[in-house]
Structures are given as structure tokens and as C-alpha cells.
Amino acid sequence: MKDKVVLITGGTSGIGRACAVAFGQAGARVVVTGRDEAKLAETGQQLTQLGIQHRTVRADVGDEADSARVIEETVGAFGRLDVLVNNAGISMRALFQDADLEVIKCLMQTNFFGTVFTTKFALPHIIAAKGSIVGISSIAGYRGLPGRTGYSASKFAMQGFLEALRTELLPQGVHVLVACPGFTSSNIRQTALAADGSAQGESPRDEGQMMSSEEVARHLLRAVRQRRRDLVLTAQGKLTVFLNKWLPALTDKLVLNHFRKEEGSPVK
Numbered sequence: 001m002k003d004k005v006v007l008i009t010g011g012t013s014g015i016g017r018a019c020a021v022a023f024g025q026a027g028a029r030v031v032v033t034g035r036d037e038a039k040l041a042e043t044g045q046q047l048t049q050l051g052i053q054h055r056t057v058r059a060d061v062g063d064e065a066d067s068a069r070v071i072e073e074t075v076g077a078f079g080r081l082d083v084l085v086n087n088a089g090i091s092m093r094a095l096f097q098d099a100d101l102e103v104i105k106c107l108m109q110t111n112f113f114g115t116v117f118t119t120k121f122a123l124p125h126i127i128a129a130k131g132s133i134v135g136i137s138s139i140a141g142y143r144g145l146p147g148r149t150g151y152s153a154s155k156f157a158m159q160g161f162l163e164a165l166r167t168e169l170l171p172q173g174v175h176v177l178v179a180c181p182g183f184t185s186s187n188i189r190q191t192a193l194a195a196d197g198s199a200q201g202e203s204p205r206d207e208g209q210m211m212s213s214e215e216v217a218r219h220l221l222r223a224v225r226q227r228r229r230d231l232v233l234t235a236q237g238k239l240t241v242f243l244n245k246w247l248p249a250l251t252d253k254l255v256l257n258h259f260r261k262e263e264g265s266p267v268k
């Protein structure tokens with residue numbers, strides 16, 4: 001990663017922030033985006049303390065003009081872009097029958113269109129560098145999950161988009177990685193949207209039992225170095241993908257039972 005430039009969207013917490021540290025400690029110069037000035041400043045301070053050369057850029061990933069500006073500022077500051085990590089994301093916990101349509105739109109705008117916008121503006125620079133485009137998808141990008149229709153749809157869309165793009169870019173030697181973490185300790189379940197679009201505010205699971213964001217970042221760094229096409233994390237995640245491929249009807253029942261057991265689950 002020495003002297004490479006890595007852009008991480010939504011990098012002010014969880015997996016994104018851990019990636020900024022991991023790629024930075026591997027020698028990369030990192031650019032981190034986020035919507036919250038205070039969290040960006042805090043992330044910037046952490047990177048400074050670790051001696052990591054970086055920039056922070058305030059931007060909403062679902063906003064096309066913001067996404068264009070992020071790439072301008074990245075290339076303006078460092079002259080190139082080698083690795084784009086499409087990480088910014090939001091989740092939901094509500095049955096489709098109860099959810100406002102705005103919830104589904106918000107998830108598609110952030111998780112899917114956020115990836116499309118940033119990738120579009122980054123692409124000429126990534127092609128020039130024969131670099132990498134990473135999508136942080138989810139097990140929900142392989143297997144639809146109850147209470148998470150919009151989230152699952154956004155991650156399936158992301159995976160279809162990146163698979164098609166990978167094929168288009170084969171002649172240019174661009175690497176595309178679809179990474180699917182399993183349950184990972186982060187803010188994703190606190191910020192997940194409820195049926196009315198408000199944030200859930202708490203996690204229904206024991207975050208301490210999950211893979212850490214730092215461990216996910218280490219796996220991602222290795223997968224980028226090895227130019228892998230996909231990465232599925234956690235034993236439970238791998239098992240879900242495997243069972244869904246070979247025993248989909250059984251997996252329907254297992255997944256339903258699993259999500260019914262979550263604290264305060266909307267899944268009946």
C-alpha cells in the first residue's frame with residue numbers, strides 16, 4: 001500500500017474508520033468522508049496521532065455533487081486514486097408492510113446510489129492506476145433477510161452493479177472486490193431505520209460477541225492486496241451463503257427463526 005491513495009466513504013466509525021487505520025498503517029495515504037464534522041475531526045485526530053497522511057472531506061454519499069467533489073478533493077490533494085472503498089451504509093429494522101417507502105428510498109440512495117455515484121467519478125483515476133474498487137456489501141447481499149427488505153435490496157443491487165462493472169473493466173486491469181462482512185460490532189444497528197424512518201437508537205444484539213471492525217479491516221486489506229474478487233466473513237456468514245445456495249427453502253425457515261429471536265424484533 002506504500003504511497004497508494006485510498007478513499008473510504010463513511011469512514012468516521014465502525015468498519016470504515018478501522019479501514020482508514022489499517023490501510024494507513026500499511027503505508028497508504030487515506031481520504032475519509034462523512035457527514036458529521038465533529039466525527040470527521042475526531043477521525044482526523046486519530047489518524048494524525050498514528051502518523052497517517054490523510055484528508056477528511058464532509059460529504060453525503062447519496063448526493064451526486066458531493067460525490068464529485070470528494071473525488072476532486074482527493075485527486076487535488078494527492079494527485080491520484082488507487083483504491084476506492086464504498087463503505088458508507090445504513091440499515092433498517094421494520095417489516096416491509098409497516099415501513100414508509102421513504103425508508104426503502106433512503107437505503108437505496110445511500111447504499112446503492114452512493115456506491116454508483118462515487119464509483120462513477122472515481123473511475124477514470126482508478127483505471128489510470130489499474131487500482132481497486134471495493135464494495136462493502138453484506139450477507140444480506142447474498143440472502144434476503146426479514147425486517148431488512150430495503151437493506152437486502154440495496155446490497156443485492158450493489159453486488160449486481162459491481163459484478164457487471166468488474167466484467168466491463170477486465171480489459172483495463174481494474175480489480176473489483178465484493179466484501180460481505182458477517183455480524184460486526186459497529187454503529188450499524190443503532191442507526192438502522194425503524195418503520196417511520198427514525199433511528200432505532202440501540203442494538204438488539206450483543207455487539208461484544210461479534211467480529212470487530214478492526215478484524216474486518218484486516219481481512220479487507222489482505223483481500224485488496226491479493227486482488228480477490230469476493231470475501232465472505234464469519235463462519236455463520238459462510239454457512240448462510242452455502243445453505244442458501246443448496247437448500248434455499250430450509251434457509252427461509254432458519255433465517256426467519258433466527259431473526260424472530262432478536263430483542264424487540266419486528267419479524268413475527
Ligand SMILES: NC(=O)c1ccc[n+]([C@@H]2O[C@H](COP(=O)([O-])OP(=O)(O)OC[C@H]3O[C@@H](n4cnc5c(N)ncnc54)[C@H](O)[C@@H]3O)[C@@H](O)[C@H]2O)c1
Nearest residue numbers: 010012013014015060061087088089138183184186187188
Ligand atoms: N456491522 C455489520 O454487522 C455489517 C455487516 C455487513 C455489512 N456491513 C456494512 O459495512 C458498512 C459499514 O458499516 P458499519 O458496520 O461500520 O456501521 P457504522 O454505522 O459504524 O458505519 C457506517 C458509516 O457510514 C456512514 N454513512 C451513512 N450514511 C451516509 C451518507 N449518506 N453519507 C456518508 N456517510 C454515511 C455513517 O455515518 C457511518 O460512519 C456498511 O455498508 C454496512 O452495510 C456491516
